[in-house]
Amino acid sequence: MKRFNNVSLSIALLLLVTGPAYFSDFAIYLFTYGLIMAIAGLAFNVMLGYTGLMSFGHGMFIGAGAYTVALMMKYTGIHSFEVLMPMGIVISGALAAFVGLFCTRQIEIYFAMLTLAFGEILYALCSKFYALTGGTDGIQVKGMSLFGYVLKGGAEFYFFVLGLFVVCTLAMWMICKSPFGTAIQAARDNPTRLGYLGLVVMKYRLIAFIISGAFTGLAGVLLVSLTGHASPELFQVLTSISIVLMVILGGHTSFLGPVVGAIVFVFLQSWLQPLFFWQFFLGVAIILLVMFLPGGVLGGIMTWVRKAVAKLS
Amino acid sequence: MFELIINIILNSIFYAGILFIISAGLQIIYGVLGIINFAHAGAYMLGLYMTFSIMNRIITAHPMLLWTAPIIAAVVVGLFGLIFERVILRFMYHRDPIFQILVTFGMVYIVDDVVRYTWGGYPVGAPPMISSVLEIGGTVYPVYNLLIIGVAFVVSFSLWLLFQKTDIGRLIRATSHDEEMTEALGINVTWVKAGTFLFGSAIAGLAGGLMLSVTGGWPGVGLEYLIMAFVVIVVAGLGSVNGALITALIIGAVNSIGIQFFPRIELAIMFILMAVILTVRPSGLFGTPHH
């Protein structure tokens, strides 16, 4: 079983690293998009898979990261990643701390609805303060540089994102395997017992939420750099629900499920969205997944492989 | 000044009325099925668009029967709700509440695109059935809006009657309270659940149908009102219909005052209010503490 994991992981990584050699430009773009959303998905799953809380407002962190970049570029002219990325992370993290103070003290369904509400507030604020944020038109963004080197689009940016993706994945893997990671899982499984051990459950949920928000904010920074445009829709519930779908598509019960889900989702979206009925497919996908494949694609594959391995031995 | 106050008061009650009609359905569904029904947004939208179509059909032949349009639409929406409950939702009853919500959320997007497909992605509207205005204390106010306030009042009174005085109401309350017990007493809980969902969806559809002539409809309209209804039910406490009435009035007032004096951030004010109330009373103003 472990061998299967290692082999498939290695193959996947190899594919990703050598990709630009044979991918079309559009495929490179999609994979870049997919890896960015994979970061967001992993971050989201810190809350869902590990802490047991589903946020319906994670779009607000994408938006926060995106607008940090857009507003900083617009008002200070800074366009270097080495400044924009930490800023995006810090601001998203701060937003998560603020929102989390209200939301993490609640039970799961209230948490979901409050995060939804906060996302909508930010959407409303962003749309209405036209002078500051460009309102529903959004803000154009381009020409970011890394330590003075201007990244040309396509393959260069792809490798930049790939590198960041690997770093973020390793970071979140470490966090999930750490004592803190065990603590949030315990908070998910039996918050009452955690109290009887002397721990304040809300504290752990809040910290997890901040970590989740910060990484999602980084994804927002990268996303706006890829698409070149920051708009208020990022804060909206559709963005948030898309993240939810990605993660349950890939599987929220495994660490890498969200990565698979994000990449598959991005490809599906590019294929289906030009068709008129993207939301219909979204809705149907959500219902079918939740009802019939709750472990997602990766969960399904793992179960199938486990069964096959058991049969063979 | 006085006219302004009257206007704000009327708008508050009006907004509260619509919010209450929508929220009441949510609360009843939550009480009996234990599910927070996002698909309510779809019911609202379907009710609105169907009312539009029905009105278009009958306006030339039977202009005096226009008032039946929202009611017919409500019934049809109720039936669609019933289908959703029987075909999809009931398989989710034993699942994690978060995933139940997700399924109802999926339905919102399905309905949204169905509406887009059927009616095109354009906003729709209709002139109110009664276009006259009433002069009150120096200001003029549309009679149609007062009519809606009247409907909200009728709905709330009927609900009170239903729950306190009728057998069906007692069945619904019993099932909300203790489903197993009620079932053990020989009541067909499945029907109660299905019927409740039908009823809840129907009144959401009614709200949509009534609002066609006020704010009109557009793709995504359902979610907007639904989110406000969520603020109401969450602040009121899940399951409490009485609480929803009072909270709807509070929210209506805050909204109207907000729009008047702090126009761009009235939404933010309401949400902050909700966040603060929930921090102080996590189960809502009238809710029962979480287990």
Add this chain to the structure above:
Amino acid sequence: MGEKSRSQVILETARLTKHFGEVRAVDGVDMQISQGEVLSIVGPNGAGKTTLLKVLSGGHSIDTGTMSFIGRDVSHLGLIQRARMGIVYSFQIPALFENLNALDSISLTLFTREHKTIVFFPTTKRFPGIRQEAQKILKMFNVPETTVTSELPHGQRKLLDVAIAFALKPRLLLLDEPTSGVSTEEKGQVMDTIMPIIRQRNTTAVIVEHDMEIVTRYSHRIIVMDQGKVLVQGSPQEVMNNEKVKEVLLGHAPSVRNEMATPSPGR
């Protein structure tokens, strides 16, 4: 049963009362526990045993009366603070981390004890002592390390629940019916696993139990409760020879291994 050490009183309650509406579940309980003592609480269903234990743990608030622990008045402290002071509760219906395995559950408990839960990197290399201690504890309690908790049989779930509480090195261990739901044959096994560990570490423990044979075998002192009040307290011999006690615990003479049909769910 060995000599009870003449050590200091670490827990003392005075007129402890807890009511639920009209019902006085715990009615004016005065009790004391000394360091290293094993105290059992027995009584018929509804006597208030579990409620008393929960009040001691902080899970229920005190209505009137006081409770002092190691010289401090803890009456108004909540369950989190009491746990931090060393009053650790183990559940009648095991409260476990279903998706973690026993090793992770105990390791987490140890990290909690050592105040190392807000650590964001994996620690098997940095704090090897914790993993070793976790393994040792699980060996003592005879619970497999790597089986996911949700797949453990009931007996091992009970043991794991106690192990988690025990891993905190509690100053006062509160065991709520450690053998409830366990088959009669297994009860002995469970207690034979738990009690020697408690004795060896000289842990102070309060145990709510129904099985009188277990109670008399392992306790230094017994409190008999009835209708929220303390009827009698004393050594097993004193209690078992008491007439009032015999009445109340009808059919529970220690010579006959007997027990109530169903354990009290407690209030």
